[in-house]
Amino acid sequence: MEKMKILHIITRLDRGGSAQNTILTVRGLGRMPGAGCQIPDAGSRMADTGYRIPDARYQIPDAGGRIGKYEMTLVTGSVEDVDVTGINLVIIPELSRGLNPIKDILCLIKLYNLIKTEKPDIVHTHSSKAGFLGRVATKLASSAIWHLASGHRHPAIIYTPHGHIFYGYFNLVITQIFILLERFTAKFTDKIICLTDGEMKDLLKFGISKDRGKFLTIHSGIDLERFKGVKIAREKKRRELGISENSVVIISHTRLVPIKGHKYIIEAAERVAGCQMPGTGCQMADIRFIFVGGGGLKSKLEIEVEKLGLKGKILFLGERDDIPELLTASDIFVTAPLNEGMGRAIVEAMACGLPVVATSVCGIPDVVKDGVTGILVSSGDIDGLANAMLTLIKDPSLREKMGEEGRKRAELFGVEGMV
Incomplete structure (x- = not known):
């Protein structure tokens, strides 16, 4: 044969x-x-x-x-x-x-x-x-x-x-x-x-x-089984990272390169953190950001984080093998690329039940249903990113609702359909 x-x-x-x-x-x-x-x-x-x-x-x-x-x-x-x-x-x-x-x-x-x-x-x-x-x-x-x-x-x-x-x-x-x-x-x-x-x-x-x-x-297929029924407890993973169970954790998983727009997330994070200052009338739970992924911008981004007074608020974890566990330990997924064909990390986050904040570029609107599984903003819109994150930070029920819708939508991007 x-x-x-x-x-x-x-x-x-x-x-x-x-x-x-x-x-x-x-x-x-x-x-x-x-x-x-x-x-x-x-x-x-x-x-x-x-x-x-x-x-x-x-x-x-x-x-x-x-x-x-x-x-x-x-x-x-x-x-x-x-x-x-x-x-x-x-x-x-x-x-x-x-x-x-x-x-x-x-x-x-x-x-x-x-x-x-x-x-x-x-x-x-x-x-x-x-x-x-x-x-x-x-x-x-x-x-x-x-x-x-x-x-x-x-x-x-x-x-x-x-x-x-x-x-x-x-x-x-x-x-x-x-x-x-x-x-x-x-x-x-x-x-x-x-x-x-x-x-x-x-x-x-x-x-x-x-x-x-x-x-x-043909959508890029994801091994969804890897992100279902994660065994490690959310609390245990947070303890490993030094994060309180009461904190709202916002995670971004992508390479640390210019096209991925981390600088916009960091500037938006500064504005989100500003809402926690006394006298703003917008006090919220402790908020932490996690950046997962390697790349040449790490040192430059760390300097920017320190300059903006966000050291300790934004953690750079580098390349990790425990992505499903990190997603499960988080509350919101954020990504702000200038260009993105689809965004496999977005699907992985949705498979773990996270609402998504993302820029509306190229193929992302085909993955994230704006107002249903997450919130889309214009490319480079720092205020839009900050406001979208604040909306989800303040409303746990909305996070849960969008997360459940995202979990359902992620099923459209399984590896079986791609092959």
């Missing part, structure tokens, strides 16, 4: 959302039974009669009527503190995030040789850098495969951006270059998978492709 070969390409495997999404996809498809998955002749590349893996994840062109299981290979530049047990890995060290012409050319050559040798049925690229190099290498290699291997078809090229970089990241000139590169590679991409409808709308707005049929929305 001949296997269907699927090659995934991503820059790095770390704790970030795109890497976790890719790992879950590879593992999930690897467990799917192949028997009965027939791939009929399509007659033309990506024709409507082509086989679709369940829920139209991939649309496969002519494959000669083969039936078989999936052979999954994951190509990456590095593996950073994540479990890749049981995954068939190919490491290409030159595949890295930064711009390095020599490394990038070497990476392109290695990808080209790998694809030409392996002759995959599908090449699924993830994120912008690996997405560009992987798709160009596949296009070049597929031409060689077509001419050298009689009867072998072109691989289907799939691309998941995992959020775009068209605002909030770079200046206008660099951004425009990236948009032009995305438009170029989209011409020979068969499917572009968006995490949310909001992300898809942005890609269409920026003219990445005029072919609406190229785009498909």
